[in-house]
Amino acid sequence: MxxxxxxxxxxxxxxxxxxxxxxxxxxxxxxxxxxxxxxxxxxxxxxxxxxxxxxxxxxxxxxxPDIKIVHESYTTATIDGDAGLGLVVAPFAMQVAIQKAEKYGSGWVSVRNSNHFGIAGYHALMAVEQDMIGFAMTNASPLVAPTFSSERLLGTNPMCYAFPAGKYPPVVVDMATSAAANGKLEIAQRAGKQVPEGWLQDNAGNFTTDPFALKSGGALLPLGSDKEHGSHKGFGLSATVDILSGVLSGAGYGPWVPPFVAFLEPPANPPGKGIGHFLGAMRVDGFRPAEEYKADMDNWIARFKSAPTIDADKKVIIPGEPExxxxxxxxxxxxxxxxxxxxxxxxxxxxxxxxxx
CATH class of the missing domain: 1.10.1530.10 (Malate/L-lactate/L-sulpholactate dehydrogenase, four-helix barrel)
Incomplete structure (x- = not known):
C-alpha cells in the first residue's frame, strides 16, 4: 500500500x-x-x-520531558532526557553540539535517560545542514552476543558519520554495528521469510536463519558474523558505541540497557538511566576553508563513482546514495x-x- x-x-x-x-x-x-x-x-x-x-x-x-544539560564544558555536555522520546531528546542534544561547534569549532554531547531515537542519520544530518561534519550513535537493548559468547550483552548500537560535500549530496555512513539491524528481522517476520545465514545464532551458538530466533534465546551476531569473518571488529565498534553512549553519559549500558518492547521489564538495579546517545558536530572551516574542503569532497566522490566494477550492471555506491x-x-x-x-x-x-x- x-x-x-x-x-x-x-x-x-x-x-x-x-x-x-x-x-x-x-x-x-x-x-x-x-x-x-x-x-x-x-x-x-x-x-x-x-x-x-x-x-x-x-x-x-x-x-x-524536562530535557536539560546536567554537566558541561565549553565544547562538551551531558544531557538528561527525563525519559522523553529519543526522537525529541537526540535533536535537542545535536542542537547543543552544533551551538558549541559554532562557537568553539566542535561540540560533543552525551545523553542519558532517553529512549529509542530513530535513525542515526537524521541527527548527524542536522550538522551537515550547518556545513559541519555530524556524528550520531546510540546504544540499544541487548540483542547481540559478543564474539565467542552466547549471552546477549550489546545492542545493534548504530553509528552515523555525515560529511557535507559541494555539488554532490553529503556522504552518509549510517549503519548498525551488528550483522543486521533488529528491524530487518521484524521485516522478515512480517513477510514470513527466512533471513540470511550469518545474521543470527541460536541459543546453542549455531547459525540459524529463523527470524524468530531471538524469542527462543538466540542472539544477533556482531558485524562480521563470526570470528572467522571479523566479528571481533564489529564487537569492537559496538563496544565503542556502548561506552560513548552509556558509560560516558551515565545511561544504562551492556545488559542494563532497557528493552524497546513494553512486555519486557527493564533490568533490575541498572548502573545508569535509560538509553544513551552520543552526538557531535565539527566545523569544516575549523580545519581548512570550507570551499576547499568541498572541492576535494566532490573530487573524492567523483573518483570513487568512476571506479571500474567487476559486474557491468553494478556501480560503486557512495554511502548515502540509496537513501x-x-x-x-x-x-x-x-x-x-x-x-x-x-x-x-x-x-x-x-x-x-x-x-x-
Whole structure:
C-alpha cells in the first residue's frame, strides 16, 4: 500500500499529540520517523510507532520531558532526557553540539535517560545542514552476543558519520554495528521469510536463519558474523558505541540497557538511566576553508563513482546514495507500507479515535 508523505505525517503527528506530546515535540518526532520511511529505512519509521505507544502506556516514556544539560564544558555536555522520546531528546542534544561547534569549532554531547531515537542519520544530518561534519550513535537493548559468547550483552548500537560535500549530496555512513539491524528481522517476520545465514545464532551458538530466533534465546551476531569473518571488529565498534553512549553519559549500558518492547521489564538495579546517545558536530572551516574542503569532497566522490566494477550492471555506491534515491522516489510516489504495518497503525487510530489510513 502506497501512502503519501503528507497523509502519513499527519497521522503520525496525531498519534504523538494523542499521547500527550506538545505540538512542537509531536511535529519533531513525526519528522524523525517520516525521514526514516522516506529514506527507505522501513524498520525505523512508522512501523515503530506502536512500540512507542506501548512504552508510553507502560509509563516508560515521558511525553512532557524536562530535557536539560546536567554537566558541561565549553565544547562538551551531558544531557538528561527525563525519559522523553529519543526522537525529541537526540535533536535537542545535536542542537547543543552544533551551538558549541559554532562557537568553539566542535561540540560533543552525551545523553542519558532517553529512549529509542530513530535513525542515526537524521541527527548527524542536522550538522551537515550547518556545513559541519555530524556524528550520531546510540546504544540499544541487548540483542547481540559478543564474539565467542552466547549471552546477549550489546545492542545493534548504530553509528552515523555525515560529511557535507559541494555539488554532490553529503556522504552518509549510517549503519548498525551488528550483522543486521533488529528491524530487518521484524521485516522478515512480517513477510514470513527466512533471513540470511550469518545474521543470527541460536541459543546453542549455531547459525540459524529463523527470524524468530531471538524469542527462543538466540542472539544477533556482531558485524562480521563470526570470528572467522571479523566479528571481533564489529564487537569492537559496538563496544565503542556502548561506552560513548552509556558509560560516558551515565545511561544504562551492556545488559542494563532497557528493552524497546513494553512486555519486557527493564533490568533490575541498572548502573545508569535509560538509553544513551552520543552526538557531535565539527566545523569544516575549523580545519581548512570550507570551499576547499568541498572541492576535494566532490573530487573524492567523483573518483570513487568512476571506479571500474567487476559486474557491468553494478556501480560503486557512495554511502548515502540509496537513501537519497529512495527519498526522491517516495516524496513523489508515496511511502510503501506492508499490510501488517497498516493494520497495526489502524489499530492505533481506533485506540486514539483518529482517522485510519
Amino acid at each position: 502506497l501512502i503519501s508523505e503528507s497523509k502519513l505525517r499527519k497521522f503520525t503527528l496525531d498519534i504523538f499529540m494523542a499521547m500527550g506530546c506538545s505540538e512542537d515535540h509531536a511535529t519533531l518526532a513525526a519528522d524523525v520517523l517520516l525521514r526514516s520511511d522516506l529514506r527507505g529505512i522501513d524498520s525505523h519509521g512508522v512501523a515503530r510507532l506502536s512500540g512507542y505507544v506501548r512504552l508510553w502506556e507502560k509509563q516508560r516514556i515521558n511525553t512532557q 537519497l534515491e529512495a527519498e526522491i522516489d517516495r516524496i513523489k510516489n508515496g511511502i510503501p507500507l506492508v499490510d501488517a504495518v497498516v493494520n497495526d497503525l489502524n489499530e492505533l487510530a481506533l485506540k486514539f479515535g483518529i482517522d485510519t489510513l
